[in-house]
Amino acid sequence: MLVGPKRLYGLIGHPVAQSLSPVIHESVYRKVGVEAVYLLWDVEGREVHFVVEGLRNLANGFNVTIPHKERVRAHCDSESSEVSILGAVNTVKVEGAKLHCFNTDVYGVERCLRGLASDGFTMLVLGAGGAAKAAVLAAQHLGASTVIISNRTRSRAVQLAGIAEALGLRARVVAWPPPREAIEEADVLFNATPLGMEGVGGAPPVDTDAISPKHVVFDAIYKPLETPLIRAARERNARTVDGLCMLVWQALEADRIWLGIDPSEKLYQAARKAALEALQRAVSRRARSTS
Incomplete structure (x- = not known):
């Protein structure tokens, strides 16, 4: 002790x-x-x-x-x-x-995804702030091959893509909200936006019909613990990780x-x-x- x-x-x-x-x-x-x-x-x-x-x-x-x-x-x-x-x-x-x-934060993301993501996986990151940056570095630590970034402000998404490429990842920026094909391509979906948070609310930040059992859906929000995105992912039998x-x-x-x-x-x-x-x-x- x-x-x-x-x-x-x-x-x-x-x-x-x-x-x-x-x-x-x-x-x-x-x-x-x-x-x-x-x-x-x-x-x-x-x-x-x-x-x-x-x-x-x-x-x-x-x-x-x-x-x-x-x-x-x-x-x-x-x-x-x-x-x-x-x-x-x-x-x-x-x-x-x-x-x-x-x-x-990098360790936090990495520890939560450990054992859930296979080597060479693709991560779709929603947002481009601090949590999104931590997710990209954690993805690199876990053996990801590709990150796809979608953010309301495209310039910030481009900046984050630059960080990803400097880490040796393939990176590309897509429109906001992300197109269905980007969701379907991803193995891990990481929400680093406030959409779904208490006081913010709103629908899930992606087309949830594109979520399938192959996905790991990680929402960095913990208030509420079950966000609209987490709820929709569970309904589609995807594996989920909450912000807590x-x-x-x-x-x-x-x-x-x-x-x-x-x-x-x-x-x-x-x-x-x-x-x-x-x-x-x-x-x-x-x-x-x-x-």
Whole structure:
């Protein structure tokens, strides 16, 4: 068991009030015997620079979420290969007032797809932001051959295709929404858009009639856990991966970086259970408030 003085970790982003990160990380701390707290810091705009510099001397580490993943990179004293490739930071380890920066989203995607995607697979990526970039790098790690990218803003899709090609993948950009033939060609479909998220809603971002049992459908959204895309994929007997899988595994990788723990399946199940219970409590509170 790891023991020691109480440590300080947390999450920088905007907004962060509804984040599940404290529940996930603190469930891990209890399991491995670490005395630590995990806080939320809601930080807007350029204030992030002052907060990061303050945490340099106060925290043991912190996570970064939207919209600050690229801004924080300017403060890094060292960075992982994933950060160098993607230009985005989501985990910072503080040692001797030095900020060592990582991107654990890649590990989160990779761990969730492990055993589901065959060597040489094709991934259709919906979106071109941070989660989409992480998915492309994870696909390369898992032995993909091709990525197809569809995004509302074509220029951002072209930029992501450039990253994919630099990784040795075949890449091409298709229209938004993606044409049926692109869906049928893909083995893995990864949704990195907010379509289907609570507060955003909307129909699935693809023609779900093109989904078949050969597909693995991965939706990075975890609120709700069953998005319209996940529901449609299940109805068509496709294999599915929800966004909570990615959220928990990337958190466990951050804890490995901070604490040296093994991100095991046992820890994953415990953290996921804690997160699911928190989601259910939130649903119950909303139901009571509207009754």
